[in-house]
Amino acid sequence: MEINKQVKPGSGFLKIVLTLMIITAISGGILASVYSVTKEKIKYQQKQKIEKAILSILPQTKQVDEVKVNSYTLYKCKDEDGEVAGLAFIAEGPGYQDLIKVLVVMNTDLTLIKGIEILESVETPGLGDKITKGEFKKQFKDASSVLKLSKGLPEKGDKETVIQVVTGATISSQAVVDIINTKMNEIRPFLQRN
């Protein structure tokens, strides 16, 4: 009596296991080799992205040195005389859709934010992604190291720099301000020691 009419002759248990083993082994091999071939290039592209962002904020930067302070990575931006022109770090946090990665460049006293760049974000096109546009980013030029978000105009007595929301319809701009403030609070004790 034929119990399973669909089984092709020879498709026994052994053949199934062997086929899948071979397919996954070959697949694993291909992926491992492509990964190792592209690994350096991908790391290079990511470094390029950070350096380009730093350059757009501090044009006098000629070299970027990566340093590790405790578990935090900082970027020392050196000008052509080898003097440190600014310090940069990357802050990450949840946005509306997914994580937002912000590059924050500060002056050497850590009192002013020289500028920001949005490295990664997947916000709503036309609305939330306005945080990647110059209009929003230029508000961070020479901003205080603590930020505040507002829909309206700055009030009298505001010690912190007030960032205008991109639009009331999305939390993207709030997310950026929160991400920066949070990271600054984390890093400030370490930065001041150096």
Add this chain to the structure above:
Amino acid sequence: MKTKGIFSDFAKGLWKQNPVFRMLLGMCPTLAVTNAAFNGLTMGIATGFTLICSSTIVSSFRKFIPSQVRIPSFVIIIATFVTVVDLFLKANFPQIRQELGPYVPLIIVNCIILGRQEAFASKNPVINSISDALGMGMGFTCALVLLGSVREILGTGTIFNQQVLGSGFQTWTIMLLPPGAFLTLGILIGVINKITKVLEAKRLEGAEN
């Protein structure tokens, strides 16, 4: 080797069995990445490349893959190629890779690719399978570019980043968002259905005379 069918295997993906407008497959990336014509083009090429490679492998080894594990086998093969494409883009075209975002890994579950393996590549010779994949890939790319162009022109006044509408044009931002995608796709499908009906009627008329 079925030589007669090779050209028709290719051509059907362009119009008669267009994966987007007639078979309604791969809707997720179709709607998601067509906010600009160039994004649609890149996604179409990436998907087409994966489809051709997968069909070639699946068709070459179709006699060795047991039918009980054919779907997992197809998925592993497809996933390998998509990851290769992803790593390639990350290394050489990082800006484009960022534009496409999460939708590159999602090519793995694009119904068109899995569907063609199941419906065609696993049952046909290699040349025919490659031809079928080429046709489907091109049909998909054309559909994406068409959809992307309409949405880009109405949504930002540009096409392939070239300004085509004057600054006096009030852009329809909704075209850049999901509702605009659905509306445009629906209207395009309706238009193509109408064209197909008219052409079919003309063909029947011609046959009668």
